Amino acid sequence: MEILRREQYREYEDFVSTHPRGEFMQSIHWQEVKTNWQWEAVVSRDEGGKIVGACGVLIQKMPLFGTTFLYSPRGPVCDLTDKRTLADLKAGVDALAKTYNAHLFKTDPDVPAGDTDFLRTMEELGFRRFYGPDGFETIQARFNYRLYLKGRTEEELLAGFTQKTRYNIRVAQKHGVEMKVVGPEYLDEFMRIYRTTGARDGFNTRPKEYFVRMLSALGVHCRLYMGFYQGEAVCGAIATNYAGKTCYVYGASDNAHRNVMPNYLMQWEMIRWAVETNCTVYDFQGISGDLENEQGHMYGLYRFKRGFGGQVDELAGEFNYIYKPVVSRLVDLAIWGNDKYRTIRRRLKK
Numbered sequence: 001m002e003i004l005r006r007e008q009y010r011e012y013e014d015f016v017s018t019h020p021r022g023e024f025m026q027s028i029h030w031q032e033v034k035t036n037w038q039w040e041a042v043v044s045r046d047e048g049g050k051i052v053g054a055c056g057v058l059i060q061k062m063p064l065f066g067t068t069f070l071y072s073p074r075g076p077v078c079d080l081t082d083k084r085t086l087a088d089l090k091a092g093v094d095a096l097a098k099t100y101n102a103h104l105f106k107t108d109p110d111v112p113a114g115d116t117d118f119l120r121t122m123e124e125l126g127f128r129r130f131y132g133p134d135g136f137e138t139i140q141a142r143f144n145y146r147l148y149l150k151g152r153t154e155e156e157l158l159a160g161f162t163q164k165t166r167y168n169i170r171v172a173q174k175h176g177v178e179m180k181v182v183g184p185e186y187l188d189e190f191m192r193i194y195r196t197t198g199a200r201d202g203f204n205t206r207p208k209e210y211f212v213r214m215l216s217a218l219g220v221h222c223r224l225y226m227g228f229y230q231g232e233a234v235c236g237a238i239a240t241n242y243a244g245k246t247c248y249v250y251g252a253s254d255n256a257h258r259n260v261m262p263n264y265l266m267q268w269e270m271i272r273w274a275v276e277t278n279c280t281v282y283d284f285q286g287i288s289g290d291l292e293n294e295q296g297h298m299y300g301l302y303r304f305k306r307g308f309g310g311q312v313d314e315l316a317g318e319f320n321y322i323y324k325p326v327v328s329r330l331v332d333l334a335i336w337g338n339d340k341y342r343t344i345r346r347r348l349k350k
Contacts, residue, residue, distance in 0.1 A: 056072060
């Protein structure tokens, strides 16, 4: 294992950005977005010195407890059947844990929930698995809706959409809805619609500065899409395109003009970006794991995404390695209490 110096980051990025398991949150540039965290890169090399595994680790100080929390979002990047590389990367994280006095390391690789071999390997390495019943108790969503492109043309993909989805795309086009890839100068408009969406759907929103950093840090790998109807901004999205995957990361839709179906056209334009750049998958990102309850508040989101002809991928969840059990438990209780407080405040505001 090796903990990289800054001058070696280019080598790391070349590996992660081209690896089949590469993720935008494993990029060296993700630290420029998560500015309230520190960041380190751990790699494993083969006998010839070539990188065969990488793990970008975010480090957050916990001043109240005098420790740190280590987190590798969607890491590690390697062949997940390669036990030697996984163990080597874990040794690198252990070294970081000692340097930064960590109480916990958490990772959430993009691996199917049914991959029993990987689950067994992580258990052998000392990890404890965590996953919530509906998929939103984890940091990253555990149930994702994905459209695997498989080299299909735009026409072939459209044919795989439901009739209603194709119709709604045509509705938006017929009414003159215009989709544009825009710069950060449109973030004020995006934030207006994004906050409207958060208030309507009951989720906390990020500040504008976060998206300024995201667009700047990821550069050509990130786009801000905005939809316009009669010159008025009615929807928006931030999508990433990295390591052969296009991801719909943040979305927003206004309460006005929903009848012209701008969100359908926006998704189609982002799917077209994935096709143009030869991506293997378009990831609609999280949905609830409760797919049977049509009355659930998240079911409408699933129904919308399902119309594009993809599939539900259930992921394994989070894997925790606990270095300091007592501190880890105290931190969990503090986070739980803070979440309860925020929930109560949100309900009172409503």
